Amino acid sequence: MQIKFPFSRRREVTAEAWTVCPSCESQIFNRQLERNLRVCPTCGHHFRMGIGQRIELLLDEGSFVERDAGLESGDPLGFHDQKPYVDRLKASQIKTGLREAAVWGIGTIEGQRVAIGLFDFHFMGGSMGSVVGEKLARCFEAALIERIPAIVVSASGGARMQEGTLSLLQLAKTTAPLTRLDDAGIPFISILTDPTTGGVLASFASLGDVILAEPKALIGFAGARVASGTVGEDLPEGFQSAESLLEHGFVDDIVARPELRATLSRILRLLPVAAAEDGWQTTSETRGWGPIGVLSGMAERLGTAVSETIGIEVEKPVGEEPGATRRPREEES
Amino acid sequence: MSEIVLSELPPTSEAVEAAWRRVQLARHPMRPRTLDLVALIFDDFAELHGDRGFRDDPAIVGGPAMLNGRPVMVIGHQKGKDTETNIFRNFGSPYPEGFRKAQRLMRLADKLGMPVVTFLDTAGAFPGPAAEERGQAEAIASSIKLMTGLQVPIVVVIIGEGGSGGALAIGVGDEVLALENATYSVISPEGCAAILWRAPEAAPIAAAAMRMTAADQLELGIVDVVIEEPGEGAHEDHAGTATAVKQAILASLGRITRHDTEALLTTRYARLRGIGLVRETEAASGQLPQEPSLRRRIGRLLRLPGVPRRPRWSEIWPSGEDADSNEEGA
Numbered sequence: 111m112q113i114k115f116p117f118s119r120r121r122e123v124t125a126e127a128w129t130v131c132p133s134c135e136s137q138i139f140n141r142q143l144e145r146n147l148r149v150c151p152t153c154g155h156h157f158r159m160g161i162g163q164r165i166e167l168l169l170d171e172g173s174f175v176e177r178d179a180g181l182e183s184g185d186p187l188g189f190h191d192q193k194p195y196v197d198r199l200k201a202s203q204i205k206t207g208l209r210e211a212a213v214w215g216i217g218t219i220e221g222q223r224v225a226i227g228l229f230d231f232h233f234m235g236g237s238m239g240s241v242v243g244e245k246l247a248r249c250f251e252a253a254l255i256e257r258i259p260a261i262v263v264s265a266s267g268g269a270r271m272q273e274g275t276l277s278l279l280q281l282a283k284t285t286a287p288l289t290r291l292d293d294a295g296i297p298f299i300s301i302l303t304d305p306t307t308g309g310v311l312a313s314f315a316s317l318g319d320v321i322l323a324e325p326k327a328l329i330g331f332a333g334a335r336v337a338s339g340t341v342g343e344d345l346p347e348g349f350q351s352a353e354s355l356l357e358h359g360f361v362d363d364i365v366a367r368p369e370l371r372a373t374l375s376r377i378l379r380l381l382p383v384a385a386a387e388d389g390w391q392t393t394s395e396t397r398g399w400g401p402i403g404v405l406s407g408m409a410e411r412l413g414t415a416v417s418e419t420i421g422i423e424v425e426k427p428v429g430e431e432p433g434a435t436r437r438p439r440e441e442e443s
Numbered sequence: 444m445s446e447i448v449l450s451e452l453p454p455t456s457e458a459v460e461a462a463w464r465r466v467q468l469a470r471h472p473m474r475p476r477t478l479d480l481v482a483l484i485f486d487d488f489a490e491l492h493g494d495r496g497f498r499d500d501p502a503i504v505g506g507p508a509m510l511n512g513r514p515v516m517v518i519g520h521q522k523g524k525d526t527e528t529n530i531f532r533n534f535g536s537p538y539p540e541g542f543r544k545a546q547r548l549m550r551l552a553d554k555l556g557m558p559v560v561t562f563l564d565t566a567g568a569f570p571g572p573a574a575e576e577r578g579q580a581e582a583i584a585s586s587i588k589l590m591t592g593l594q595v596p597i598v599v600v601i602i603g604e605g606g607s608g609g610a611l612a613i614g615v616g617d618e619v620l621a622l623e624n625a626t627y628s629v630i631s632p633e634g635c636a637a638i639l640w641r642a643p644e645a646a647p648i649a650a651a652a653m654r655m656t657a658a659d660q661l662e663l664g665i666v667d668v669v670i671e672e673p674g675e676g677a678h679e680d681h682a683g684t685a686t687a688v689k690q691a692i693l694a695s696l697g698r699i700t701r702h703d704t705e706a707l708l709t710t711r712y713a714r715l716r717g718i719g720l721v722r723e724t725e726a727a728s729g730q731l732p733q734e735p736s737l738r739r740r741i742g743r744l745l746r747l748p749g750v751p752r753r754p755r756w757s758e759i760w761p762s763g764e765d766a767d768s769n770e771e772g773a
Contacts, residue, residue: 144762148762157762158762159762160757160760160761160762161756161760162755162756162757162758162759162760162761162762163756163757163762165756165757166755166756166757172753174756180723180724180725181721181722181723181724182721182722182723182724183720183721183722184720184721184722185720186663186719186720187652187653187654187663189652189653190453190454190652191453191639191640191648191649191652192639192640206760207759207760207761208760213760230760232762239719240718240719240720240721241719241721241722243718243719244719244721247716269607269608269629269630270629271629271630271635271638271639271653273629273719273720274628274629274653274654274655274663275605275627275628275629275653275655275660275663275665276663276665276718276719276720277629277719278607278608278611278627278628278629279611279665279715279718279719280718280719281583281584281587281608281611282587282590282591282611282615282715282718283715283716283718283719285584285587285588285591286588286591286592286711286712286715286716288588289588289591289592290712292592308608309607309608309629311580311584312579312580312583312584312587312608312612313583313584313587314584315580315584316578316580316581316584316585317581317584317585317588330575330580331568331570331574331575331579331580331583331608332570332575332579346572349572349575349576350575354575354576358576358577358578359578360578360581
């Protein structure tokens, strides 16, 4: 028989108030963990982060406006494993307060307007089904229409098995708009957090013009269970870590969480959206590949100062200062 | 896409048996492979090797070929016939350099204006540490991206197993054809069973649940045409299968090449963008923070009583507990 002590209730609260760091096994007071951006103060282990906190970490306060919040998954296959898919969806919705594993919207980072998509791993392992794919595609299309940079913060196990090949084809659905962003001269920044694997890594997440990763994040194509089952051998330690990807040249940098916002802001300033005349369709034709094309393209961006020195006539946009084309995102906001 | 809900119940034993039979036929050791079909379908074929970066991956083959007097670029997964050739071909599971070879050939086709025909027959991209080190995910992703913007017609034929990202990497097309006993899935049935059922023996059930047969894929709108196989299956009659595939490719190219390049790319984009089931419901706008009035902003700043605090995003969507680490994806 269980004996109830008068202090048992308090003890229970104590147990919930602490988290044990899986990396250094030190006890962290939960409120301290939250204040420290869910980074272990002892060893710097990055705990997984929800979408809400991620928005507060990266975007200017109050600037985020969610789009397409009402999109919801159906059950196109009538999928049923040990539990029906619809039940799994509902359980995840209750657990996380989210409708789906991803959220997208428009916000600003130090005043620079961006279209941003974010994943929550706690919603069915951050897996990408039709709705997640749709949200990201819309995020990229909004970046294209508004001519603002696109950012995606990934945390996903991959494509959602419960939607079968419809999930698989989300790889193509989310990748197709990126070709248009290329033509339009709009940067896309991919941020990989723990864990980013499978179909998400094998599509847009690997295709950032700049790819940043959080320290020690698990990033790989095949999940450990799939890989060891197929290869049938023990896998080396850490071969799917952010550090390994940096070493092999697949990410640009590893950025600790406290510096992420400042780094992102700096990259956004250094990689401005290319100047466009009217819309993305015209850009690919007007931007030449030859040396003159490159020079004139540069001159367009830099304005008359350059055109005088290199002797190329640049048409000034009517009623605009020469510098205005350099920071087009300011006109949007 | 209209909503297709077939059943909310686990697949019946007949459905499981039927699906598993198709999976086994798709994996049949005597099934015609890419090079078998290429030899029977095309008048001429010159295989080109290497990704121009690391090495030649024998799990993907490709090169220019002549189809009824018209040049096309052929690319496909290549499995072996016996243990020896299967080891050489890595059982048809490409390394990143295989996908990079495919990309190189597609760029050549793009440059010369040749239509691209791809044959899908792989259990999936190889998942080992060496493949990871050389960027398996990046190779698949950039291959998919290249295909979404390729300015020539693309016909995809699933001839055996269409296994996950490794298949899709050369499987983005204007039309997708599938042999009757071919399969297409987001993950292998064994992998799905291992993750969702935690038992590899549940693979036949997983195969039925994922609806991976050609007929199911036609119904879902992923596949456009199902090509009938002769007799008991393609393994019985390679020549007959090749004739049927050739007819289907010619018909498909006839339909696609009617478009000019711009229409082709717009149609391909619309096709990809339309895939999946998405329900638009009322937005949960009540939760969303609104632009606050000046009084509220000052009140909040000075923490005046009676001014409600705007909920923080982390309160609307709190971080979940960290214990949850189950893989749900592929």
